[in-house]
Amino acid sequence: MDVSAGKTALPIEILQEIFQWTSHQRDPFSRMEAPVILASVCSWWRSIVFQTPALWSTIVVTHVVRRRRPMAKHSDDTQQVEFQRIKFYLKQSRQSTLDIYVQLTTSNRDKTPNPWTSTPSLRGGPKSSVSDLALTLAPYAPRFRRFHVLSTRYSPVKEFLSTFPQVAMPRLEELHIDRVHRLHSQLHSDCPRTCPESLAFLNIHHITADDAQDYFHDNFPALKSIALASIPLLLPVFTPTHLTSLKMTLPQPDVTTEFRNLLMANAHSLEKLSFMATHTLSAFEHRQLTVSASPENLIWFPVVMKLEISYADPDTFLPLVSVLRFPSLTSLRITNVQRTITFPTKQLFEALFVSIAVDRIENLNLENVFAGHAPLGATDNTISPSLYSCRILNNLTSLATLTITGIDNYILHFLNSTISIASALRLPSLTHLHLIPTGEEGGLENLVSFLWERLALMNNSACPPLQELAITGPPMWMHDLKNIDLRRIAHSVLLLFPTYPQRSGGIWDDNLPTHSSVDLSVMDENGHSA
Numbered sequence: 001m002d003v004s005a006g007k008t009a010l011p012i013e014i015l016q017e018i019f020q021w022t023s024h025q026r027d028p029f030s031r032m033e034a035p036v037i038l039a040s041v042c043s044w045w046r047s048i049v050f051q052t053p054a055l056w057s058t059i060v061v062t063h064v065v066r067r068r069r070p071m072a073k074h075s076d077d078t079q080q081v082e083f084q085r086i087k088f089y090l091k092q093s094r095q096s097t098l099d100i101y102v103q104l105t106t107s108n109r110d111k112t113p114n115p116w117t118s119t120p121s122l123r124g125g126p127k128s129s130v131s132d133l134a135l136t137l138a139p140y141a142p143r144f145r146r147f148h149v150l151s152t153r154y155s156p157v158k159e160f161l162s163t164f165p166q167v168a169m170p171r172l173e174e175l176h177i178d179r180v181h182r183l184h185s186q187l188h189s190d191c192p193r194t195c196p197e198s199l200a201f202l203n204i205h206h207i208t209a210d211d212a213q214d215y216f217h218d219n220f221p222a223l224k225s226i227a228l229a230s231i232p233l234l235l236p237v238f239t240p241t242h243l244t245s246l247k248m249t250l251p252q253p254d255v256t257t258e259f260r261n262l263l264m265a266n267a268h269s270l271e272k273l274s275f276m277a278t279h280t281l282s283a284f285e286h287r288q289l290t291v292s293a294s295p296e297n298l299i300w301f302p303v304v305m306k307l308e309i310s311y312a313d314p315d316t317f318l319p320l321v322s323v324l325r326f327p328s329l330t331s332l333r334i335t336n337v338q339r340t341i342t343f344p345t346k347q348l349f350e351a352l353f354v355s356i357a358v359d360r361i362e363n364l365n366l367e368n369v370f371a372g373h374a375p376l377g378a379t380d381n382t383i384s385p386s387l388y389s390c391r392i393l394n395n396l397t398s399l400a401t402l403t404i405t406g407i408d409n410y411i412l413h414f415l416n417s418t419i420s421i422a423s424a425l426r427l428p429s430l431t432h433l434h435l436i437p438t439g440e441e442g443g444l445e446n447l448v449s450f451l452w453e454r455l456a457l458m459n460n461s462a463c464p465p466l467q468e469l470a471i472t473g474p475p476m477w478m479h480d481l482k483n484i485d486l487r488r489i490a491h492s493v494l495l496l497f498p499t500y501p502q503r504s505g506g507i508w509d510d511n512l513p514t515h516s517s518v519d520l521s522v523m524d525e526n527g528h529s530a
Contacts, residue, residue: 015045016052023055028101031058032089056092057145060101065130065156079129083136090140097145097171100137104130104149104156130156134163141167141201145222148176157229164201168219176227178247202238213265216240227274239265247274247308255319260299263324267301274308277316297323306331307356322351329356330398335367335405359397362429367405367436400429405436431467433490444477451484458488466490470517473497478518486521493521 010018023034035055039046049055061082090098141147141164151157157177202220216223216239223240227247238258243266248259304326309317334352437443457463469490471481474497486493494517 012048012051015048019049019052020054023058028058028060028099031099032060035092050092053092053094053096056089057096058099058101059086059089060103061086061133062103062105063130063133065104065106079132083132086136090137093143095143098140098143099146100144101146101148102133102137102150102160104151104160106156130160131163134160138163138165141165141169142171144169144172146174146176147172148174148178148227150176150178161201166201169223170219171222172220173222174225174245175223176225176247178227178229178249212239213241238262241265242269244269245272245274246270247276249276250316250320255323263299267299268303270301270304272306272308273301273304274310275317275320276310298325299323300325300327303328305329306333308333308335309352310335318348318351321348321355324355326356328360330360331363331365332356332361333365333367335365361396362398363401364396364399365403365405367403396430398429401432401434402430403434403436432470433466433468434470434472436472444473444480447471447473447477448480448484451481451486451489454489455485468492468494470494470496475518478520481520490521492519494518495520 019034019038023031023038026034035049035052038055039049063079063082066079147169149157149160161177220240224243225245226240226243227245229249239262246262246266301324305328307326307329309321435447437447454463458465465488467490469486469492471477471494473495475495478495481493481495496517
């Protein structure tokens with residue numbers, strides 16, 4: 001690279017814009033690394049990087065919580081280096097708004113044994129390093145634009161946020177307090193929960209319900225996105241307005257007055273809603289939930305475009321879904337629905353599809369919804385997939401993209417069945433289909449059989465070709481898939497396989513590349529590009 005030519009060809013202002021634009025298109029981890037990488041190219045770029053405060057405005061902290069013990073003679077050198085790096089970025093960012101991403105993990109010896117009790121530091125025991133981290137970041141809180149806190153456990157979140165000062169955050173747009181999501185992980189009893197102490201830094205304990213909305217407007221005027229982990233007690237005064245994104249992890253199946261008030265206060269502005277359940281009714285708790293969907297109880301969300309429901313125990317979500325209405329919804333994602341199709345599951349899907357305008361859905365993502373269903377042949381308590389669960393694909397006249405994770409032979413059979421053909425005629429907008437097998441034995445054989453049957457249907461003009469068919473699987477599948485004339489099934493047929501592990505296991509990974517792909521539709525019989 002001719003550095004001297006680049007130095008004279010572009011003014012500093014243009015290079016600054018290019019540096020900022022390229023770094024801000026990436027995930028937080030890459031944004032934090034960007035100034036260091038750019039500064040290492042040459043002295044000219046280095047000088048520009050240090051003249052661009054916005055490049056230093058993203059700080060990602062992966063912090064292992066350790067207790068400070070009285071007998072310890074030396075502090076952790078690794079954490080001291082971490083704190084020095086944080087301070088350096090804070091200094092270089094000058095007056096820029098800050099995007100702060102904190103991930104807290106707990107070492108095995110420092111885990112709090114009882115998740116329902118306070119952390120040792122709050123009981124008068126030894127404080128942990130997480131309080132030092134909070135005190136390092138706290139003076140810069142008025143400049144926070146994004147404040148995301150992820151944790152593998154509950155206690156560090158409480159201690160970290162309880163240490164923060166009670167100051168106004170006029171630039172804060174996103175407040176996310178959430179759990180770390182590991183691949184194939186299950187929710188556990190000590191997952192982070194948002195408690196009153198965790199929200200103490202908002203300084204809302206002293207205000208009244210009548211003053212709450214004015215208080216949030218004055219002290220957090222830019223707040224648009226909130227994600228909160230399990231909330232045993234949602235403060236009545238926690239009613240920020242004008243939110244566009246809300247993600248809630250629900251610990252109980254009841255729609256409390258406080259939760260309802262929060263939804264109603266933002267019903268006019270919310271564009272994205274996400275609900276996750278952590279509570280599953282046991283056999284001893286099971287009860288027939290009666291839900292009143294009378295007009296006065298309904299909550300309408302006129303501009304919500306995207307809805308996500310995860311870990312959907314039907315008994316947990318039915319009271320909530322039954323009173324919500326989404327007339328403008330275009331994107332729906334449902335993950336990890338209770339595996340056995342029972343009568344409450346049928347009720348949940350029926351309530352869900354009453355609450356949305358089905359013919360407006362353009363993007364549908366079903367993850368672990370079909371897999372593990374009861375065998376064909378319904379009993380009194382189970383609903384056959386061919387008779388019920390697959391019907392949710394019907395009548396989606398605007399559907400353009402369909403992703404199904406955890407598919408099995410039942411759903412593959414349905415997609416090629418006469419019922420499906422009739423349904424496909426009512427799916428004129430479907431262009432993209434992504435299939436992700438369950439990983440069980442026979443997954444490849446089922447897919448190959450599905451593709452051959454699909455090809456036969458197309459020979460009879462029963463269904464049109466897709467724009468793109470994507471299949472997630474290992475590279476070894478190429479040998480079997482390339483023997484099929486895939487170009488007749490879809491203009492582009494991609495085999496996807498993971499290449500990048502999740503770095504945080506949480507919401508920051510949304511922009512990380514998760515797959516590399518091979519376009520099978522342009523390969524010859526030898527596996528080479530045509």
